[in-house]
Amino acid sequence: MEAAISKQNIPVYTTLSDVFGSLEASLPHAKRWDSLAEEFVKRFGKQTEYIVRAPGRVNLIGEHIDYALFGVLPAAIERDILIACGSRSAPDANLHAPGSVVAENLHPKYTRQLFAPVLRDPEEIGEAKAHGERWHLDINTKELRWESYVKAGYYGVLNHHFSDGEDSPSSVNLLVTGSVPAGSGLSSSAAMVVASTLAFLAVNGKLEGVVDNHGILNKGELVQLAMKNEKRVGVNSGGMDQAASIMSDPSSALYISFYPSLSASAVPLPSGAVFVCANSLVVANKASSAKRGYNLRVVETLVAARILANSLGLDIGLKEKVTLREVVGKFAGEKYGEDMGPDDLEKVLATLEQKLDILKPNNRPNEADQFGVTMEEMVEMSGLSENIFHEVYLSWVDIEATHFQLHNRARHVFSEARRVLEFRRACLDAATRSGASDGNSDSNDIFKNLGQLMNDSQRSCAMDFECSCPELDTLTGLATRSGAYGSRLTGAGWGGCTVSLVSEGKVKDFIQKMKESYPPYKDLEGDALDEVIFATKPGRGACVVKLEI
Numbered sequence: 001m002e003a004a005i006s007k008q009n010i011p012v013y014t015t016l017s018d019v020f021g022s023l024e025a026s027l028p029h030a031k032r033w034d035s036l037a038e039e040f041v042k043r044f045g046k047q048t049e050y051i052v053r054a055p056g057r058v059n060l061i062g063e064h065i066d067y068a069l070f071g072v073l074p075a076a077i078e079r080d081i082l083i084a085c086g087s088r089s090a091p092d093a094n095l096h097a098p099g100s101v102v103a104e105n106l107h108p109k110y111t112r113q114l115f116a117p118v119l120r121d122p123e124e125i126g127e128a129k130a131h132g133e134r135w136h137l138d139i140n141t142k143e144l145r146w147e148s149y150v151k152a153g154y155y156g157v158l159n160h161h162f163s164d165g166e167d168s169p170s171s172v173n174l175l176v177t178g179s180v181p182a183g184s185g186l187s188s189s190a191a192m193v194v195a196s197t198l199a200f201l202a203v204n205g206k207l208e209g210v211v212d213n214h215g216i217l218n219k220g221e222l223v224q225l226a227m228k229n230e231k232r233v234g235v236n237s238g239g240m241d242q243a244a245s246i247m248s249d250p251s252s253a254l255y256i257s258f259y260p261s262l263s264a265s266a267v268p269l270p271s272g273a274v275f276v277c278a279n280s281l282v283v284a285n286k287a288s289s290a291k292r293g294y295n296l297r298v299v300e301t302l303v304a305a306r307i308l309a310n311s312l313g314l315d316i317g318l319k320e321k322v323t324l325r326e327v328v329g330k331f332a333g334e335k336y337g338e339d340m341g342p343d344d345l346e347k348v349l350a351t352l353e354q355k356l357d358i359l360k361p362n363n364r365p366n367e368a369d370q371f372g373v374t375m376e377e378m379v380e381m382s383g384l385s386e387n388i389f390h391e392v393y394l395s396w397v398d399i400e401a402t403h404f405q406l407h408n409r410a411r412h413v414f415s416e417a418r419r420v421l422e423f424r425r426a427c428l429d430a431a432t433r434s435g436a437s438d439g440n441s442d443s444n445d446i447f448k449n450l451g452q453l454m455n456d457s458q459r460s461c462a463m464d465f466e467c468s469c470p471e472l473d474t475l476t477g478l479a480t481r482s483g484a485y486g487s488r489l490t491g492a493g494w495g496g497c498t499v500s501l502v503s504e505g506k507v508k509d510f511i512q513k514m515k516e517s518y519p520p521y522k523d524l525e526g527d528a529l530d531e532v533i534f535a536t537k538p539g540r541g542a543c544v545v546k547l548e549i
């Protein structure tokens with residue numbers, strides 16, 4: 001029997017046909033891979049040893065609930081990050097430190113970077129020592145810099161495999177190219193971090209054969225490492241993107257669940273369903289806006305979880321950062337490490353959605369939807385002292401807000417988690433029925449059902465989670481008027497892409513209508529226009545190609 005996806009190793013191939021499943025399927029990609037390898041030789045004067053690939057992803061449904069530990073439903077896309085890499089045997093004069101890196105990018109906007117990690121003395125590092133983080137690399141979290149994602153991947157590899165300071169990491173040359181548009185909600189950042197993590201693992205010989213006493217990381221462990229790595233860029237992300245990039249399979253979307261531990265299972269999409277991505281052309285800079293956007297939402301949902309748990313009389317440790325998923329489990333009497341399963345979870349979510357009024361401020365319950373609660377009110381509602389509240393919820397993150405929308409954020413999380421389960425169930429039921437079904441009329445009903453869930457998700461993201469923006473609202477509206485069954489933002493939001501469900505026969509017409517109707521597309525033509533709106537199908541997860549040299 002095949003191992004659970006999370007227990008499998010990252011595939012290390014030797015040919016492009018293996019990567020894409022057949023010679024025929026690999027041909028359209030060969031030119032890009034070959035020119036990357038040729039450019040590597042030109043720039044570094046030697047052959048690349050590996051090319052690693054990590055795809056972006058589209059999230060079909062389940063936004064901003066991965067960090068509350070609820071399941072999500074993404075699929076990898078064909079667009080990806082490739083990194084050609086190899087060890088640098090003759091260190092140049094400036095870079096003789098062990099593990100030094102020369103990182104280049106085919107895109108001229110991203111300039112050449114040289115950096116070297118520093119091995120710190122265990123006596124000096126105090127707090128970091130407790131986490132085994134002896135290696136340090138300077139990562140600029142204030143500004144968006146391309147090499148931060150390379151460093152983030154490296155950080156984890158250094159501290160996982162070289163933490164005892166006995167072996168030295170190899171010095172590395174790497175050359176990056178990417179086709180996932182940055183800041184578009186298609187997870188270019190996670191693809192970069194996953195690819196960089198894999199590049200450093202590969203060059204240091206940690207993916208094959210006999211590896212040091214830490215062993216070879218399986219896909220699940222790699223997801224955990226890549227999640228930790230990505231947090232170093234300053235965003236307290238959940239694990240959806242890293243899991244989709246690493247564990248996807250071309251035959252289906254993935255239901256990724258984070259509780260009680262990371263697991264992934266295939267969800268076949270109904271036949272004839274096509275998901276079209278459309279870029280709003282608003283670049284969402286998640287890292288630099290995190291304190292008012294992403295990270296603030298992480299804190300709001302965590303605090304909501306504690307207050308809800310208190311009101312339900314659940315037992316929560318004083319300093320426990322309990323998540324909304326854990327609250328649902330405790331409420332339902334789930335034992336530690338158990339998973340009540342999707343059907344029961346759906347029911348409990350529906351029950352708890354009725355109990356969220358406790359998250360509105362006491363003295364002005366009707367205004368809560370607009371104004372949320374102040375910091376003082378939030379601390380009081382949590383039942384914690386100001387000091388402990390600060391330590392548990394604020395000391396590790398930089399956030400900025402005068403009011404905190406606990407009620408609306410929790411309402412989004414619960415309703416979205418329920419929509420994911422409904423979406424998943426509808427797809428699985430459709431797969432079971434296919435063959436026995438009467439074709440068109442049946443798929444029309446399924447598409448309508450899935451489309452409605454996507455539209456409800458968009459409404460909830462816009463109204464309750466406030467992670468949409470006017471351009472995304474316009475695009476989703478145009479999509480439903482242009483023949484989509486449903487349309488929603490995908491990824492973190494505040495810009496980036498939408499994803500729309502369209503039936504196969506209508507895709508061409510749909511894309512044409514969208515091209516004509518979204519005002520920012522009017523200045524684009526040819527390839528530039530095809531780049532911003534395109535149909536996707538589930539793609540394969542990350543891999544490494546070892547080249548014969």
Ligand code: NG1
Pocket residue numbers: 062063064065066067184185186187188189190230235236237238239240241286490491492493
């Ligand atoms: P994108 O759109 O890739 O930035 C982010 C998070 C996900 C998830 C979504 C919202 C990162 C790397 N990813 O995705 O974990 O929380 O937002 O659903 O921050």
